Each structure stands twice: as C-alpha cells, then as structure tokens.
Amino acid sequence: MHVNPKQRRRHSAAFKAEVLAACAQPGAAVAAVALAFKLNDNLVHQWRRGRGAPKASSVAAMGASEAPPRFIELTVPTTVSLTPAAPASPPGVMSEMIALEFKRGALGVSVTWPVSAAADCAAWLREVLR
Template sequence: MHVNPKQRRRHSAEFKAQVLAACAEPGASVAAVALSYKLNDNLVHQWRRGRGASPVPSSTSTTVAESAPQFIALSLPLSPPTSAPAPAPAIAAVAVEAILLEFKRGALGVSVTWPVSAAADCAAWLREVLR
C-alpha cells in the first residue's frame, strides 16, 4: 500500500502538549525539539502561537500553563517633591532616574536598566522582547 506523501498527518492533543512542554524546557530550541519529534519547526511554532492546537486534557494542561508568561510588576522611582528645595549634595553627583527590568526564566536571570527619559523606547523594546 502506497501512502500519499502530500497527505497531512493528524496529531493528538496529548502529542502536541508533549511537544510544547519539551519546547518550554530551559535552553530548548523549537527547531531541535521539532527535529527530535520528526516535525517541521514551522508547525511547532504555529502550535506555540495557539494555531492548530486543540484543547488539552487536564492532566497535561498544567505543564503547558506553567510555561506561559507571567505578569511582571515594575516599580518606577518616585520623582522628588517640587515644593521642598533639595539639599545641595556634598559630592557633585547626579542622580539619574532609571527603569529597572528583571527577567527570570528557569535558572537564567537578566537585569536591564533603562533611563526614565526614554520610557517610550523602553516600552517598545519590552513589547518586542515579550512577543
């Protein structure tokens, strides 16, 4: 019996969840995971974006949900009150207000400091990073 090579394969929700869980592991690349499961990496990218993935049974859904991005609270420094004059510093040092971003994923941690004067640029950069 000859199988048509153009016929699409159907993958179960459990299989998709297993592949997505492997992609969520720290240091895993989508291309390497796709290759190990004999899949096209574009297909796995589609599954990661939520296209083509059907609902997953509750036993494996916690694994996928744990790898989802979480809310990151940012604290911005308060500007000094304008009504009270600031005391003159003993040393000529300039205080620069900055935005501090800290990311953690598994064992990897990254800290980024961004000047408050460029907050719009920081927001644009952060949108790209979180894509």
C-alpha cells in the same frame, strides 16, 4: 500507475502538548525540538501561535493545568561609589537611568538600571534574551 501522495499525519492533543512543553523549557530551540519529535519546525511554530494547538480543556484533562506565569518584580542591588569630586545628588532626584520593559511569551519584565553600569545592563539583557 498512480501513486497516492503521502497522507497528512494527525497529531493528538497529548502529543502537541508534549511538544509545546518541550519548547517551553529554558534554552530550548523550536527547531531542535521539532527535529527530536520528527516534525517540521514550521508546524511547531504554528502550534505555538495557537493554530492547531490543543484546547485548554484537553490540556487540563492531561494534568498539565498550571497557573499562567505572573509578573514578578525584581530589585537589582546597585553599588554606587561616590568620589569626593562628584557631589551626591539631592534626595528624591534620580540619576540617569536605563528603563527597559519587554515581554517574552507570557512573561513581562520591567527593569531600571543606572547608566553608569550600561555595560552590565547589556550583558544581563543578552543573557535574559538568550
């Protein structure tokens, strides 16, 4: 007696788009989303990389035609306290700065941060990359 192996499931473009939208939510873990949809997380990772993902035309037909994220420059206010012993630097001369540039998905971020506030920069970066 021969038992047929379980057949592969075929997922619609709408289902794939729903799973990918759930993965795109802030703080969403791919493994948790896959578990919620009763999928293998490796399959969801493949969809996120574009293999087997719904075509742009089918996503637009489903009404999910959003403009792609664009670069937004942020200015972070800094407070500088100068002690009488530390002379102010001449205008136009930058003090030592931390420069960060990274890309996360379609979002590109470029940040400059004073070295004197490196701990604050590290805390902010941990939150952003979480």
